[in-house]
Amino acid sequence: xxxxxxxxxxxxxxxxxxxxxxxxxxxxxxxxxxxxxxxxxxxxxxxxxxxxxxxxxxxxxxxxxxxxxxxxxxxxxxxxxxxxxxxxxxxxxxxxxxxxxxxxxxxxxxxxxxxxxxxxxxxxxxx
Numbered sequence: 329x330x331x332x333x334x335x336x337x338x339x340x341x342x343x344x345x346x347x348x349x350x351x352x353x354x355x356x357x358x359x360x361x362x363x364x365x366x367x368x369x370x371x372x373x374x375x376x377x378x379x380x381x382x383x384x385x386x387x388x389x390x391x392x393x394x395x396x397x398x399x400x401x402x403x404x405x406x407x408x409x410x411x412x413x414x415x416x417x418x419x420x421x422x423x424x425x426x427x428x429x430x431x432x433x434x435x436x437x438x439x440x441x442x443x444x445x446x447x448x449x450x451x452x453x454x455x
Contacts, residue, residue: 330356331448334375336366336392337410338385345437346379346410353441363387367395370402377448379431382411382422393426406451408444410435 333355337343347357358373360366363384370378378396382389389409396402408429409422419430429447431440 330354331376332356332358332373333444334358334360334366334370334373334378336360336363336378336384336389337381338362338383339381342381342410342433345435346440349437349440350444353445355441355444361385363389363392366392367399370396370405371399374401375405377444377451378405378407379410379444380407380427382409382413382418389427390421390425393422397426406448408447 333350335343335346335357337346338361343359347359350357358369358375360369364386380389380392393407396405396407406428407426408431409427410431410433412433414432422430428451431443
């Protein structure tokens with residue numbers, strides 16, 4: 329069965345690129361454009377992985393991650409920040425908010441699906 333990945337990303341081009349790459353590698357993709365929408369969709373569809381932009385138009389990705397961690401149905405769902413925030417401390421801030429991983433934008437389209445596959449296998453094994 330294909331793994332479900334929820335992409336919470338407000339940038340249309342990024343969302344499209346992530347979606348195409350993941351679908352090409354056999355993932356089922358669900359999309360949200362805001363943090364609030366992403367939380368609702370995550371609760372409804374229970375994805376295997378959430379790719380989370382940090383800079384969202386309503387609530388930031390840090391807050392989304394914190395809310396996911398207190399939702400008993402989603403508290404162990406792997407969350408990976410995919411963000412252009414690449415300053416010293418940004419990775420740690422994402423991890424402290426509840427993200428399990430961190431990928432910097434711009435992504436490498438050649439290796440992106442492999443990074444996701446590796447993260448998923450590592451995180452699911454830990455559950």
